[in-house]
Structure formats: C-alpha cells, structure tokens
Amino acid sequence: MALMEELRRFKVIDAHAHNWSLFADTEYLSTCLDRFNLDGMIILSNLTGGGDPTPEQVEKCNEDTARLCDDVGERIIPFCYVNAVHTEHALGQIASCHSRGFVGLKFWISQHATDPRTYEAVEAALELGWPVLYHSYYRTHGEAPSSEAAPLEIAELANRYPDGVFIMAHMGAQFEHGLRAVADCENVIVDYAGTINEKGAYELGLELMGEDRIVFGTDLPGACFYTNAGRVLEMDTSDRIKQKIFSENISRVLGLS
Amino acid sequence: MSVVDTTLLVGSCPFRDVPGRMDDLNRLRERAELDLAVATGFRSLFYFDPVDGLERDLDEFAEASEWLRFLTVINPEFPNLEQQMERAGKDARICGCRLVPGLHRYALLSDRVRIVCSAADEAGLPVVISGRIFDDRVAPRAIGQAPVDMGELSELLQAESSTTFVLSMFFFGELKGMGVDWEGLPNVYLDLGCSKPSSASFDELPTWFPVNRVVFGTGAPYYYWGGSRLALEGSTLTEDVKADILGNNALEVFSWR
Numbered sequence: 001m002a003l004m005e006e007l008r009r010f011k012v013i014d015a016h017a018h019n020w021s022l023f024a025d026t027e028y029l030s031t032c033l034d035r036f037n038l039d040g041m042i043i044l045s046n047l048t049g050g051g052d053p054t055p056e057q058v059e060k061c062n063e064d065t066a067r068l069c070d071d072v073g074e075r076i077i078p079f080c081y082v083n084a085v086h087t088e089h090a091l092g093q094i095a096s097c098h099s100r101g102f103v104g105l106k107f108w109i110s111q112h113a114t115d116p117r118t119y120e121a122v123e124a125a126l127e128l129g130w131p132v133l134y135h136s137y138y139r140t141h142g143e144a145p146s147s148e149a150a151p152l153e154i155a156e157l158a159n160r161y162p163d164g165v166f167i168m169a170h171m172g173a174q175f176e177h178g179l180r181a182v183a184d185c186e187n188v189i190v191d192y193a194g195t196i197n198e199k200g201a202y203e204l205g206l207e208l209m210g211e212d213r214i215v216f217g218t219d220l221p222g223a224c225f226y227t228n229a230g231r232v233l234e235m236d237t238s239d240r241i242k243q244k245i246f247s248e249n250i251s252r253v254l255g256l257s
Numbered sequence: 258m259s260v261v262d263t264t265l266l267v268g269s270c271p272f273r274d275v276p277g278r279m280d281d282l283n284r285l286r287e288r289a290e291l292d293l294a295v296a297t298g299f300r301s302l303f304y305f306d307p308v309d310g311l312e313r314d315l316d317e318f319a320e321a322s323e324w325l326r327f328l329t330v331i332n333p334e335f336p337n338l339e340q341q342m343e344r345a346g347k348d349a350r351i352c353g354c355r356l357v358p359g360l361h362r363y364a365l366l367s368d369r370v371r372i373v374c375s376a377a378d379e380a381g382l383p384v385v386i387s388g389r390i391f392d393d394r395v396a397p398r399a400i401g402q403a404p405v406d407m408g409e410l411s412e413l414l415q416a417e418s419s420t421t422f423v424l425s426m427f428f429f430g431e432l433k434g435m436g437v438d439w440e441g442l443p444n445v446y447l448d449l450g451c452s453k454p455s456s457a458s459f460d461e462l463p464t465w466f467p468v469n470r471v472v473f474g475t476g477a478p479y480y481y482w483g484g485s486r487l488a489l490e491g492s493t494l495t496e497d498v499k500a501d502i503l504g505n506n507a508l509e510v511f512s513w514r
Contacts, residue, residue, distance in 0.1 A: 004487065007487065021455075137394075141398075141402075176273075195453045196394070196395060197392075197451070199479060221456040222456075224484075225456055226488040226492075227488045229484070230481060234481050234484070
C-alpha cells in the first residue's frame with residue numbers, strides 16, 4: 001500500500017511547528033493544514049529575534065501567534081514563547097497569553113533549563129496547567145548555542161517539578177543519549193521533530209519511554225511534513241500505537257477532545 | 258512502475274545497530290517494494306582498505322545479487338586506483354563508484370580525482386559524490402566530517418563534462434545555493450532521497466532542476482526510508498515525474514548489467 005494511503009488512516013496533530021519562513025504566509029500555512037489533513041498544529045512562535053530575543057521581540061512573536069489563531073481558527077494550538085532571562089516580562093507574557101487562549105509554554109535557547117529564571121517561568125506555566133516544551137540538543141559537532149539545554153537539564157527540570165508535564169523536543173537530537181537522559185522521568189514526553197532522519201529514534205523511544213510518551217511533531221515549515229510522518233508509518237508497530245503518537249498522546253496532554 | 262533506491266547504506270555500522278544484514282534487507286525490500294537498489298557498505302566507507310571492505314560486502318549480500326548492486330568507494334589518494342576502477346568496470350555487481358570527500362578528507366580538484374572520472378567514463382560508470390554520510394550536527398563523535406567545498410564541486414562538474422555524476426546526500430539548500438545552470442550540465446544527476454527537504458522542497462524542484470535527472474536514494478536502513486518516500490509521494494510533482502524519480506531515471510544512470 002502506498003504510504004499516502006496509510007497516512008490517511010490516521011488522525012494527525014503536529015505538536016511542533018513554527019509560523020516563520022514559508023509559514024509567515026498565513027494562506028500558505030492554511031493550505032498546508034488542509035493538504036496534510038491536520039487536525040491541529042501547535043505553533044511554537046516564529047522565533048523573531050533569534051536565540052536571545054528582547055522583550056519586544058518576544059511580545060511580537062506571541063502577537064503573531066495570536067493573530068494566526070484569529071485568522072486560521074481552532075486548528076492552530078498556540079504555545080506562549082518567552083525569554084526567561086527577562087523574567088518579569090516572561091511572567092507577564094504567560095499571563096497575557098493565557099487570557100488569549102494559549103495552552104502551553106515554549107522555551108528555545110535563551111536560557112538553560114536549570115537556570116533559576118527558567119524555574120520562575122515554569123512555575124507560572126504549571127500553575128495554569130500548561131505543558132512546557134523545551135528545545136533540547138546533544139550536539140556532537142560544532143559549537144552549541146551558549147544557553148542551549150542538553151537533555152540532562154530537561155531531566156533535572158522535570159524532576160524538580162514532578163507534577164508538571166514537559167515535552168523534550170527533537171528527542172535531544174542524538175536520540176540514544178537524549179532518550180536515556182529522560183527515560184526515567186515519567187513526566188517527560190518527547191518529539192522527534194525536525195530534519196534529522198536517522199532510523200531507530202522512534203523505535204528506541206518506544207522501548208525506553210513507552211507508547212504514551214512520544215508525540216508527533218515536524219518542525220514545519222523548515223522540515224518536511226511527509227518526511228516526519230513517514231518515519232512513524234515505517235515503524236514495525238501497531239496502528240494503535242502509531243495513532244497514539246500521531247495525535248492521542250498530545251491530545252491527552254492538552255486535554256483535547 | 259519501478260522502484261529503485263539508489264542509496265542503501267548496508268552492512269555492519271560501527272556506531273549503531275542498523276538493520277542492515279541480509280534478512281533485514283529482504284524485509285526492507287518487501288516493505289518498501291523495491292525492485293532494485295544500489296548499496297554502499299559501511300565496510301567500504303570505514304575500512305582502511307575500502308576494496309577489501311567491498312569484497313566482504315559482495316560476499317555477505319551475494320544472495321541479493323539479482324536486485325542489489327554496489328558502489329565501490331574510492332579514496333583517490335590511495336594506491337591502486339586504476340585497478341580498482343578497472344575491476345569495477347568488469348564486475349556486473351558494481352554499478353558505479355562513490356566519492357565521500359568530506360569523510361575521507363581530500364580535495365575534489367586534483368589529478369587523482371580526474372583519474373577517477375576518466376576511468377569511470379571508460380568503464381561506463383557514474384561517479385557518485387556524497388555530501389556527507391551523517392547529519393553534520395549529530396554524527397558520531399569519532400567522525401570528523403568536513404563540509405564539501407561547493408565551489409570546487411561546481412568546478413569539477415563543469416570541467417569533467419563527459420563524466421556522469423550523481424550528487425548524493427547533499428541538502429536541498431546546498432544544491433540550490435550553488436547557483437549553477439543545471440540545464441547546462443546534462444551530465445549531472447541529483448539523488449534527493451536524503452536531502453533534508455523543507456515543506457516545499459519537492460514542490461519547488463522543477464523550478465530549478467531538470468526533474469528527468471533526479472534519482473532517489475533514501476539512505477536506508479541507516480535513515481528512515483518511509484519519510485523520504487512519503488515526501489516524494491506527497492509532493493505536488495506529477496505522478497509521471499514521481500514515477501521517473503522513484504525508479505525510471507535511475508535505470509538510465511546505473512546500468513543494470
């Protein structure tokens with residue numbers, strides 16, 4: 001059976017996307033939602049301002065996300081983006097975004113996961129019942145951004161807040177080590193969003209984390225939706241588990257019907 | 258419709274358990290509905306003597322000789338280059354040679370590389386040039402993989418116009434960024450199965466490259482083949498073009514002796 005036909009059997013929510021680059025064009029983004037038959041897409045901001053955005057840039061990011069929700073509708077699932085280095089501003093953004101219907105918190109590379117300023121923002125998010133998605137990478141080559149969180153930091157953060165739910169993005173990039181770093185943290189789930197296409201990540205994720213702690217994300221538009229979806233389809237596992245990955249697990253985390 | 262995967266990475270990988278043994282490949286062939294495939298063995302890539310590595314690969318996968326051909330991995334700086342190419346030309350199990358300058362660390366503009374090109378012409382074999390084997394950010398720490406000098410590559414492609422080249426495992430962004438008039442280089446094919454597409458890469462392909470010179474190698478089983486395949490299936494290319502990319506074009510490049 002062609003993979004496209006297989007894909008159509010599943011309800012899919014993209015738990016990791018950005019409204020930048022090609023998706024700065026709302027019409028194109030809407031077209032993609034239809035074309036990919038997505039039931040929902042978590043928008044993790046357009047990351048205006050790079051790795052260490054100013055408060056004004058963060059505010060612009062969240063404004064753009066809110067506008068996207070208004071323009072496209074309920075299939076957009078908005079996460080609030082903050083730079084916790086500007087702690088008071090971050091707390092203000094969390095409150096403001098909550099009042100506008102945002103449902104989660106996103107950290108990129110502005111500060112480490114073990115930074116006390118991160119804790120303040122996380123505590124505010126957890127009080128609202130939000131999950132916290134954190135970009136996390138083990139880079140074996142090249143210089144990592146100075147405040148990029150490695151997977152062991154995510155484990156430490158999750159252990160500090162055992163009642164919170166944390167999503168470690170990209171499985172930590174080098175997945176064998178990323179997954180092992182958080183495997184024992186029951187409150188951490190993972191996505192394999194992005195362009196790294198190495199086989200074995202989802203399989204090891206199932207082995208170490210179980211079927212309830214993996215969500216499907218793409219890192220659209222910088223990555224290809226189909227490249228990401230095909231990895232899940234390729235797995236030698238049941239449709240029931242694939243459906244959990246494609247949408248049920250993130251629906252459970254977000255309390256979606 | 259023929260399905261030809263032009264980049265399988267097979268055999269025992271020194272860094273990770275990859276399902277790349279004979280039984281694994283039979284399962285992969287069935288699941289991916291492969292008619293034919295072109296393989297490169299990890300032994301050839303990593304042994305001190307890539308020829309010896311190839312011999313072992315040919316032995317290990319002898320029972321697949323009906324559908325599986327190999328590329329001989331050449332490091333032009335090593336001795337016996339001419340003999341290696343002559344052998345490749347005479348052995349029906351070998352359908353081309355692969356250069357991996359980033360991994361084996363040599364310049365593309367050298368007399369030795371020109372000898373490879375001449376010998377390949379004489380033997381009627383294509384020269385596959387690899388941009389990389391691993392994702393640059395998360396390659397095993399023991400691997401030092403240098404970026405290919407795209408200026409040198411461009412110069413080589415134009416200087417050796419009688420050689421058939423296949424550019425493999427380069428990223429879409431790198432290839433588009435070369436600023437080459439691809440129409441004027443009818444000797445150059447692109448292998449785009451493992452090329453880090455964005456959400457629009459395959460849709461846009463006809464705007465910058467002649468699609469009748471695109472072949473498709475997924476890097477399986479080291480990489481997820483399903484993601485790459487679905488990216489092609491889901492693109493807006495016509496069904497005829499998809500079929501050509503998936504197999505027909507490869508049959509023109511790699512002679513199936």
